[in-house]
Amino acid sequence: MEGLFGKYRVLLAPMAGVSDIAFRFLCREAGADMAFTEMVSAKGLSFANEKTRHLLVLADGERQVAVQLFGHEPAVMASQAAWIEQEMGEGLAYLDINMGCPARKIVSKGDGSALMKEPELAASIVSAVKGAVAHPVTVKFRRGWAEGDETAPVFARLMEEAGADAVTVHGRYAEQLYRGSADWGVIGRVREAVAVPVVGNGDIRCGADAVAMAAQTGCDAVMIARGAEGNPWLFSQVQAALAGAPEPAPPAVGERIAMARRHAELLTHREGRNIVRMRKHAMWYMAGLPGAAAARGRINYCTTLADFNQVFDDLLAIAQEHS
Ligand SMILES: Cc1cc2nc3c(=O)[nH]c(=O)nc-3n(C[C@H](O)[C@H](O)[C@H](O)COP(=O)(O)O)c2cc1C
The missing domain is CATH 3.20.20.70 (Aldolase class I)
Known part of the structure; x- marks a missing residue:
């Protein structure tokens, strides 16, 4: 290189x-x-x-x-x-x-x-x-x-x-x-x-x-x-x-949801059309998680950071029930 x-x-x-x-x-x-x-x-x-x-x-x-x-x-x-x-x-x-x-x-x-x-x-x-x-x-x-x-x-x-x-x-x-x-x-x-x-x-x-x-x-x-x-x-x-080092382990559910929250928060600072962009990111972060299918419909109606955080709270609760 x-x-x-x-x-x-x-x-x-x-x-x-x-x-x-x-x-x-x-x-x-x-x-x-x-x-x-x-x-x-x-x-x-x-x-x-x-x-x-x-x-x-x-x-x-x-x-x-x-x-x-x-x-x-x-x-x-x-x-x-x-x-x-x-x-x-x-x-x-x-x-x-x-x-x-x-x-x-x-x-x-x-x-x-x-x-x-x-x-x-x-x-x-x-x-x-x-x-x-x-x-x-x-x-x-x-x-x-x-x-x-x-x-x-x-x-x-x-x-x-x-x-x-x-x-x-x-x-x-x-x-x-x-x-x-x-x-x-x-x-x-x-x-x-x-x-x-x-x-x-x-x-x-x-x-x-x-x-x-x-x-x-x-x-x-x-x-x-x-x-x-x-x-x-x-x-x-x-x-x-x-670098020839071992790959870090994939993120746990809690880390994925925490990252999604930070992403949504960052998008609220972006100029122009902003948080609605989070819908597709939210779908990507939660792909494969328990409760993701039901959350998908709700995400399509999220328009504020609080809306997204509510969905993430619920997903985290479902994940904790499963674990
Ligand atoms: C949602 C999306 C938007 C993209 N927008 C651009 C772009 O603006 N300019 C560009 O050169 N390529 C764009 N691409 C192509 C990617 O840069 C990349 O070449 C392609 O997805 C293959 O890489 P990947 O297999 O890692 O996805 C886009 C791809 C996707 C999925």
């Missing part, structure tokens, strides 16, 4: 609607070396810098964050990257460009993974952003667009030639969405294709997965998304496993 990621080996992925200051805080505390913001629309920023400023706020204790931008217009991407750099100063670790999102509302506008079908345009975005900022610029993409057509190694080389300082590869095709399993072989093939650091991403659910991905692919860092949902402890497990 060297270069840009020398000290950032275990990364929290950009996750729209999830990787806000509350979730980042808990994942950093659990051991994530670096975290990404939710993807930020360059076009949206260009219309409303002031309104979107809150997306760039750092979590408590977070010295730096990596900001992910999406868009397909080189000039807009470059000008907004420059604005972010100026706005955030030392708080910005690096800028990442989203070329992997497969959501219809994103690709239909030519953004996200649609850029894998337009490698020349993708390269011109990277060189425009690189020319506009002093910070490192990284690119996140998938195995390819169409299922069976693995373009990532060639695409990675193009991004490197355009100036990318590192690349992240998620081992699924865009057309695959989240179906099937991630192919880690492509991460190794990208590793061989470029000289810049390569971040491996896809299906890390435990410390052993991270160790296996690193061993099989030679990647310089690993990135985790869904495995951390309701489970920030995954970062401490991955850190321990990568």
Whole structure:
């Protein structure tokens, strides 16, 4: 593990609607070396810098964050990257460009993974952003667009030639969405294709997965998304496993509920739409606990911190009865 990621080996992925200051805080505390913001629309920023400023706020204790931008217009991407750099100063670790999102509302506008079908345009975005900022610029993409057509190694080389300082590869095709399993072989093939650091991403659910991905692919860092949902402890497990130490035991029920409470509390401090976001996190924290099925219906009506805490109190009481 060297270069840009020398000290950032275990990364929290950009996750729209999830990787806000509350979730980042808990994942950093659990051991994530670096975290990404939710993807930020360059076009949206260009219309409303002031309104979107809150997306760039750092979590408590977070010295730096990596900001992910999406868009397909080189000039807009470059000008907004420059604005972010100026706005955030030392708080910005690096800028990442989203070329992997497969959501219809994103690709239909030519953004996200649609850029894998337009490698020349993708390269011109990277060189425009690189020319506009002093910070490192990284690119996140998938195995390819169409299922069976693995373009990532060639695409990675193009991004490197355009100036990318590192690349992240998620081992699924865009057309695959989240179906099937991630192919880690492509991460190794990208590793061989470029000289810049390569971040491996896809299906890390435990410390052993991270160790296996690193061993099989030679990647310089690993990135985790869904495995951390309701489970920030995954970062401490991955850190321990990568260091060759025994993985900490999974959290007990009481710890899971305590973490959910802290998460809800942190979300009350977030600007904009806030605590309603806790509904999905609460479902993730309590997955598999006794009483979770009944609590699910109630969670959909929670609108305040007190509402969530009531559900958590009841879940804890049920868990104590069971133990
Ligand atoms: C809810 C959710 C939101 C996501 N949002 C983004 C995003 O904003 N930008 C991005 O590059 N990838 C996004 N992703 C993809 C993840 O960063 C990651 O590449 C993918 O989930 C595979 O990693 P995993 O198997 O660890 O989940 C998102 C994934 C999920 C599940």
